[in-house]
Amino acid sequence: MDFALTDEQRMLDETLTRLVADKVSFEQRRHMLNASKAGADDPLWQSFAELGLLHMPFDESVGGLNGDGTDLMIILQALGRGLVPQPYLFGLVLPGQLLALTASAEQRTRWLDPLLSGEHQLALAWQEVAARYDAKGITTTARREDDHWRLTGQKTLVMNLESAAAILVTAKLDSGKLGLFVVPTDSIGVSGFNYRTMDEQSAGDLTLEDVVLGVEHCLSEDVESALDEVLALGRAGLCAQALGAMESACDQTLEYLKDRKQFGVPLATFQALQHRMVDMHLHLEQSRSMTILAATSLTLDSTDRDYKIAAAKAYCGESARFIAEQAIQLHGAMGMTDECNVASVARHLVMFDHYLGDCDFHLETVSDRIDAA
Amino acid sequence: MNLTFTTEEQRFRAEVREFLADSLPDDIRKRVRLGRHLRADDHLRWQNILSRQGWLAANWPVEHGGPGWGPVQRHIFDEECAAAHAPTVVPFGVNMVAPVIMKFGTAEQQARYLPRILDNQDWWCQGYSEPGAGSDLASLNTRAVREDDHYIVNGQKTWTTLGQHANMLFCLVRTDPAAKKQAGISFLLIDMQTPGITVRPIVTLDGAHEVNEVFLDNVRVPVENRVGEEGQGWTCAKFLLTHERTGIAGLGHAKQALVHLKSLASRIQHRGKPLLEQPSFRQRVVKAEIELMALEVTNLRVIAAARDGGAPGAESSLLKVRGSELRQELSELTRRALGPAAVAFFPEFLYQDEPLDEAYAASAAASAQYFNRRKLSIYGGANEIQKGIVAKTILGM
Numbered sequence: 147m148d149f150a151l152t153d154e155q156r157m158l159d160e161t162l163t164r165l166v167a168d169k170v171s172f173e174q175r176r177h178m179l180n181a182s183k184a185g186a187d188d189p190l191w192q193s194f195a196e197l198g199l200l201h202m203p204f205d206e207s208v209g210g211l212n213g214d215g216t217d218l219m220i221i222l223q224a225l226g227r228g229l230v231p232q233p234y235l236f237g238l239v240l241p242g243q244l245l246a247l248t249a250s251a252e253q254r255t256r257w258l259d260p261l262l263s264g265e266h267q268l269a270l271a272w273q274e275v276a277a278r279y280d281a282k283g284i285t286t287t288a289r290r291e292d293d294h295w296r297l298t299g300q301k302t303l304v305m306n307l308e309s310a311a312a313i314l315v316t317a318k319l320d321s322g323k324l325g326l327f328v329v330p331t332d333s334i335g336v337s338g339f340n341y342r343t344m345d346e347q348s349a350g351d352l353t354l355e356d357v358v359l360g361v362e363h364c365l366s367e368d369v370e371s372a373l374d375e376v377l378a379l380g381r382a383g384l385c386a387q388a389l390g391a392m393e394s395a396c397d398q399t400l401e402y403l404k405d406r407k408q409f410g411v412p413l414a415t416f417q418a419l420q421h422r423m424v425d426m427h428l429h430l431e432q433s434r435s436m437t438i439l440a441a442t443s444l445t446l447d448s449t450d451r452d453y454k455i456a457a458a459k460a461y462c463g464e465s466a467r468f469i470a471e472q473a474i475q476l477h478g479a480m481g482m483t484d485e486c487n488v489a490s491v492a493r494h495l496v497m498f499d500h501y502l503g504d505c506d507f508h509l510e511t512v513s514d515r516i517d518a519a
Numbered sequence: 520m521n522l523t524f525t526t527e528e529q530r531f532r533a534e535v536r537e538f539l540a541d542s543l544p545d546d547i548r549k550r551v552r553l554g555r556h557l558r559a560d561d562h563l564r565w566q567n568i569l570s571r572q573g574w575l576a577a578n579w580p581v582e583h584g585g586p587g588w589g590p591v592q593r594h595i596f597d598e599e600c601a602a603a604h605a606p607t608v609v610p611f612g613v614n615m616v617a618p619v620i621m622k623f624g625t626a627e628q629q630a631r632y633l634p635r636i637l638d639n640q641d642w643w644c645q646g647y648s649e650p651g652a653g654s655d656l657a658s659l660n661t662r663a664v665r666e667d668d669h670y671i672v673n674g675q676k677t678w679t680t681l682g683q684h685a686n687m688l689f690c691l692v693r694t695d696p697a698a699k700k701q702a703g704i705s706f707l708l709i710d711m712q713t714p715g716i717t718v719r720p721i722v723t724l725d726g727a728h729e730v731n732e733v734f735l736d737n738v739r740v741p742v743e744n745r746v747g748e749e750g751q752g753w754t755c756a757k758f759l760l761t762h763e764r765t766g767i768a769g770l771g772h773a774k775q776a777l778v779h780l781k782s783l784a785s786r787i788q789h790r791g792k793p794l795l796e797q798p799s800f801r802q803r804v805v806k807a808e809i810e811l812m813a814l815e816v817t818n819l820r821v822i823a824a825a826r827d828g829g830a831p832g833a834e835s836s837l838l839k840v841r842g843s844e845l846r847q848e849l850s851e852l853t854r855r856a857l858g859p860a861a862v863a864f865f866p867e868f869l870y871q872d873e874p875l876d877e878a879y880a881a882s883a884a885a886s887a888q889y890f891n892r893r894k895l896s897i898y899g900g901a902n903e904i905q906k907g908i909v910a911k912t913i914l915g916m
Contacts, residue, residue: 147528147591149520149823216520400914420910427909428837435816442522457809513805517785517795 149438151216159220161197166228169193172487178231179346185309186267191232195264203239208246208254209262215441218379219386223437226390229490231346233267235383236305240376241268241314247372248326248365257312257328269310271301271352272373279503281316281324281373286354288317288325288364295364297327297335297357305501307350308340315354319367326369333357345494374448378455381502382440385462388498389437392430392466395473395491399423402477402488419476426472429465436461449515456503456511463499463508470495522819524591532595539603542568551604554884556727556870559642559684565606566639576613576637583621583629584637590825594770594818601771602778609681612636612643616689619706619755623747632708646676646690646709646733647756654904656691657700657753661735663692663707665742670694670707672715672738678898682718682731686711690735691756694749704752708744715739725890726866760900767835767899768842770818773811776849780804784856794856803852810845814838833912836905843895843902850892854885861886 151159169190170178178184184191194200203218204210213221218239225234238261245258245268260266277283286299297317304313312330319325329336335357340350366372400423403414413419440458443451470492474481477488499505524532547561569575577593579585588596600607608614617636620628635641652659661674672692682688688709695703709716715738720728747755781804784795795801821834854861860882867873868883875883896902910916 147522147524147819147823149820150827151520400916403916414916417907420914420916421903421906423914423916424906424909427914428841431834431837432810432813432817432841435813435820438520438820439522439812439816442520454812457812461809461813509802509805509809512809513801516781516801516805516808 151220155216155220158202158217159224162199162221162224163227165193165197166224166230170228170230172490175229175231175490184232184348186264186311188232190230191267192264194232194234199234200238200262200264204242204246204262208258210246215382215444218383219389219437219441222383222386223390223393226387226494227394229346229391229394229494231348233306233309233348235380235387236347237267237269237309239383240380241270241310243379244270244314244326244369244372244376245328245365247375248369253328253362253365260311266311267306267309269304269306269313270376271304271307271313271315272377273301273303274299275302279507281377282370284316284318284324286315286317288319288327290320293361295327295359295361297329297354297359299354301352301354303349304338304352305347305349307338307352308348313352314365315352316369316373321367323368324370324373325367326365326373327359328363328365329354329357329359333359343497345497346490371448374452377502378448378451379444381455381459381508382437382444384498384501385433385437385440385458388462388466388495389430389433391491391494391498392433392469395469395488395495396423396426396430398488398491399426399473399476402480406478413476422472422476426469429468433462433465452511453515456508459503460505460508460512463505466495466498522816524595528591528595531592532599535596535599536603538572538574539599539605542572543603543605544568547606548604551606553880554869554888556729557606558872562606562609562684563639566608569608570638575608575639576617577608578614579617579621579637583617583633590822594822598771598774601775604775609642611645611680611685611689612641612687615645615759616643616687616708619689619746619759622758623706623751623755627743628708628746641687642681642685643687643689644679644682644685644711644731644733646679646688648678649675650677654901656756657704659691659693659704661690661692662696663694663705663740665694668742670740670742670745672707672709672735672740674735676733676735677721677730679718679731679733680729682711682733683720683728688716688733689746691752694752698750701753702750704756705749706746706752706755707740708746709735709738709740713738713740723891724893725887726864727870727887727891729891761830761835768814768818768838769846769895770811770815770842773814773842773846773849776846776853777804777807777811780807780849780853780856783853787856787858800852800856803848807845807848807852810841810848814841814845817841833909836900836908839899840896840902840905846895847892850885850889854889857882857885 198211199221201211202213206212242261249258261268272281274284288295288297310331312328315327315329317325335355337353338350343349403419403423404412406413436458440455443454473488474492480486481488547565550557566575573586576585577588577596581587613636617633620632647656649659649661663670663672688711690707690709691704692707693703694705715736717734719732721730721732722728785793787794789797818838865875865883868875869887
């Protein structure tokens with residue numbers, strides 16, 4: 147049992163915290179969001195590449211730095227604290243890990259190596275409107291025809307779609323199994339509808355109309371367990387990112403309560419507000435524990451892993467919403483304004499629950515396991 | 520980071536488990552399992568067994584006769600004891616007054632009292648709260664007036680847990696009414712046999728006699744029974760309270776309560792199916808299970824910090840608030856799970872020695888325990904006081 151960071155991990159944390167403080171102030175962040183298209187050419191993304199962050203979460207065997215769950219937690223927590231818009235999780239970690247688990251050597255050279263070196267970004271399209279958060283109940287199909295595959299279907303909420311050089315797409319095969327394909331965005335029959343999410347991230351819906359792909363674009367004809375593994379990783383990562391944002395919301399709110407005066411005294415002197423602030427802090431610390439639990443559960447067998455990570459995601463989802471609502475309330479009318487920094491954090495904390503399965507979805511997973519646990 | 524116990528720690532857990540399986544008397548185990556109150560003799564029998572094993576004073580250093588365990592081992596021990604339905608060690612001597620005597624007492628006081636605590640010769644109780652001094656403990660009014668080599672003590676203490684069995688009382692008294700409220704307090708050790716002490720039972724809303732009022736009427740206490748300097752009592756009291764709050768999350772008890780609840784709810788039938796499959800009930804069980812997971816990791820974080828040299832601080836307030844809320848929720852779910860069977864009340868079975876048909880015995884304690892567990896958010900510094908501590912010491916408000 148050990149909660150201490152190694153020297154390297156402490157250095158990683160310090161470096162990133164400094165980078166985020168220097169490069170992603172709230173003003174700089176607004177500027178980045180207004181830039182038309184970011185992607186791999188973005189200077190901050192290139193700084194990530196120089197710092198080795200793009201290699202960090204991957205196994206040595208595919209050219210990575212062997213980072214573990216704790217390393218990923220440190221990175222995403224620091225990015226979450228500054229609401230850094232660069233798509234580290236959705237544009238790098240998730241598609242990258244899925245490639246690392248499924249791709250052949252040639253496919254890795256074509257798609258994974260440039261991802262790690264910062265030449266391009268990718269996206270993962272696993273969700274469909276009718277299937278909500280269920281990765282398996284999808285209707286997109288891929289049919290093998292002679293020397294190629296033909297894909298048809300619609301994907302929703304594809305994060306980082308706009309900046310991706312290619313999209314990893316899940317599809318049902320004739321075998322009944324789930325397949326995985328790498329689809330270049332310029333393939334004939336591929337169209338996208340891009341939008342901003344409520345919490346200012348870039349996403350889009352993807353339509354595949356008789357998209358014909360060579361066999362070298364098929365990554366797996368049975369991707370279910372690899373996809374589960376990657377979604378678990380994504381959920382643990384999201385918890386860490388939300389934890390950073392929860393820290394930011396709590397810090398900003400506490401500072402506001404100490405600064406803002408009404409009735410001639412700082413708001414922080416009112417007991418009703420102190421107890422609300424303490425409740426936020428309790429939620430924050432319990433979420434930190436659950437994020438640690440998620441980060442250290444990635445290497446467990448899949449049943450145990452999914453149970454613990456579902457518990458963590460459900461817990462953090464509810465805590466994040468609680469903290470967001472309290473932060474808005476305690477900032478009074480200021481918290482309702484778009485220019486108030488805490489409002490951006492609150493938007494992310496509420497919408498976080500919708501990414502990779504919400505509280506209800508994950509409570510179900512835990513519920514299915516409580517008899518055995 | 521990792522959450523796993525070392526091989527050595529796992530071996531220790533197995534050793535504790537084996538000891539509990541071999542040494543905990545069946546009748547005591549059964550009383551605890553059914554939620555029946557323990558008699559003084561039940562406590563003593565079990566504590567003597569622990570004492571012989573050298574495990575009674577789990578928090579003590581080796582030089583005073585403790586096992587020299589670290590925070591991790593103490594945590595494992597507590598968890599295994601709760602899982603095995605072992606009685607909780609009566610804390611007032613071994614875990615509360617003893618650390619104060621070790622820290623602030625004279626060599627004579629240590630030599631006199633510590634061995635007697637270690638072999639259960641003294642039963643200590645606590646004289647802290649008063650009718651007018653609860654959360655605001657420092658406003659206590661019990662007066663001690665110096666007369667030569669004695670203090671003459673007058674006043675009233677309350678909520679004195681298991682005082683009916685005790686022969687020794689540690690007591691906060693006001694020695695200097697002119698001083699600032701914290702500065703005028705001293706810490707006295709009082710023999711309950713001294714003339715002028717009356718113990719009167721308080722029956723709580725669960726029908727139990729657990730706490731008492733203690734009246735002190737011209738009680739003569741030798742000056743040598745004062746721990747620390749005159750006026751240093753508040754320092755002793757605060758030191759003791761930090762000890763009281765460690766382990767106060769009651770994690771082992773919460774785990775045990777959840778296991779019990781799940782087994783109950785899978786046996787009880789609701790419309791032809793186990794109650795645990797009823798969606799709204801199951802949802803609450805799931806949430807309790809997740810809260811317990813979070814609390815467990817938070818607890819391990821605090822334990823690891825203590826192991827690595829940190830002192831238990833305001834984090835224990837956090838554990839106390841969330842731990843008490845969770846245990847209260849579990850007692851609520853257990854009562855609800857039993858449905859109509861939770862309504863009948865058998866105080867003679869729970870608190871005395873009357874037998875009861877097996878069919879009633881298993882569910883007899885649920886509602887009484889629900890009411891009893893309300894104390895968890897009140898004692899040891901009410902949860903609102905704990906939030907005040909967090910606001911002040913962690914958040915600087």
